[in-house]
Amino acid sequence: MSQTPAAPTAPLAPPGPDYGPTSQGLKDGGTVEPVREILWGSSVGIRKYETAEEVPEAMRKLIIKLMVVQADTEFASIQQHRPWLDQAPVLEDRWIEARIVADEARHGLQACRILRDFGEEGQQYIDELLKKREGEHKLDAFNMKFDRWSDVGAFTCFVDRVGVYQLRAFQECSYGPLARAMPLMLSEEQLHLNFGASVLRRMAKDGPKYYGTKAEAQEAIHKWFPRALDMFGHSHSETSMKAIEMGLKRWTNEEARARYLTEIAPIVHGMGLELPPTDFDRHVM
Numbered sequence: 652m653s654q655t656p657a658a659p660t661a662p663l664a665p666p667g668p669d670y671g672p673t674s675q676g677l678k679d680g681g682t683v684e685p686v687r688e689i690l691w692g693s694s695v696g697i698r699k700y701e702t703a704e705e706v707p708e709a710m711r712k713l714i715i716k717l718m719v720v721q722a723d724t725e726f727a728s729i730q731q732h733r734p735w736l737d738q739a740p741v742l743e744d745r746w747i748e749a750r751i752v753a754d755e756a757r758h759g760l761q762a763c764r765i766l767r768d769f770g771e772e773g774q775q776y777i778d779e780l781l782k783k784r785e786g787e788h789k790l791d792a793f794n795m796k797f798d799r800w801s802d803v804g805a806f807t808c809f810v811d812r813v814g815v816y817q818l819r820a821f822q823e824c825s826y827g828p829l830a831r832a833m834p835l836m837l838s839e840e841q842l843h844l845n846f847g848a849s850v851l852r853r854m855a856k857d858g859p860k861y862y863g864t865k866a867e868a869q870e871a872i873h874k875w876f877p878r879a880l881d882m883f884g885h886s887h888s889e890t891s892m893k894a895i896e897m898g899l900k901r902w903t904n905e906e907a908r909a910r911y912l913t914e915i916a917p918i919v920h921g922m923g924l925e926l927p928p929t930d931f932d933r934h935v936m
C-alpha cells in the first residue's frame with residue numbers, strides 16, 4: 652500500500668546546495684525514495700549490493716582498499732588537529748576545532764564499520780589503522796604537521812575539500828551501505844571547509860586584528876594546495892577506472908581534480924590570495 656505524503660503546510664525551503672528540500676519534505680511527513688539500482692558502470696540498472704556477503708570478490712577487494720584509505724585519513728587528521736584543540740586563537744574557533752575532531756572520529760568509525768562487515772579481513776585492517784602514528788599514513792597531506800594556525804585554515808579549506816570530492820564520488824554508489832553513509836559525512840565536511848575558508852579570509856582581511864598575517868595565509872596555501880591536488884591520485888589510475896566500472900566511484904581522478912579546481916579558484920581569489928600553478932611542488936600527477 653502506498654502512502655501519499657502530507658501536503659506541505661509551510662513553503663518549501665529554497666533549493667540549497669545540500670539537503671534543504673529533502674529535510675522539509677521529511678518534516679512534512681514525506682518519505683525519501685531510496686535509490687535501489689546501480690546508476691553507472693558496467694552493471695547499471697541492476698539492484699545495488701546491500702551486504703558484504705553478496706559483493707563479488709574484485710569489488711570486495713576494492714571496497715576494502717578504498718575504506719582503509721578513507722579511515723586512515725580520518726584518524727590521521729585527528730592527530731594533526733589535536734595540538735590546536737586548546738590553541739585556537741578565538742573562542743568560536745576553539746569550539747569548531749573540537750567539533751571537527753569529533754566529526755573526523757565519527758567518519759573513521761563509519762568507514763571502519765564498513766570494513767567490519769567484511770569479517771576477519773576487515774577487522775585486521777581496523778586493528779592496523781588504530782595503531783598508526785603520526786607520519787605513518789598513506790597520503791602525504793596527512794603526514795604533515797599543523798605548525799601554525801594558518802595550516803589549520805588551509806588544511807580544512809583545501810584538503811577537507813578534496814575529501815568532499817572523494818565522498819561525493821561515492822554518493823549513490825553501487826554498494827548500498829557505503830552510499831547511505833555519504834549524506835551525513837558530506838554535511839559535516841561542509842562545516843570543516845567553510846571554517847577553513849573563513850580562517851584564511853579573516854587572516855587575509857584583518858591580519859593581526861584577528862590572528863596572524865595575510866602573508867602567512869598565502870604561505871599556507873602554497874604548502875597545502877599541491878598536497879591537496881596530489882590526493883586525487885594519478886591521472887590515469889587503473890584503480891579509479893575499475894572503481895567507476897564497478898559503480899563505486901563517479902569520476903576519474905582527473906575529472907574530480909578538474910571539478911575541484913573550478914570550485915577553489917574563485918574562493919581563493921575572493922580572499923585576495925593567489926593559487927600557485929597546478930604543477931607547483933606536485934608529487935602525484
Ligand SMILES: [Fe+2]
Nearest residue numbers: 725754755758
Ligand atoms: Fe572526515
Ligand SMILES: [Fe+2]
Nearest residue numbers: 755811840843
Ligand atoms: Fe573534515
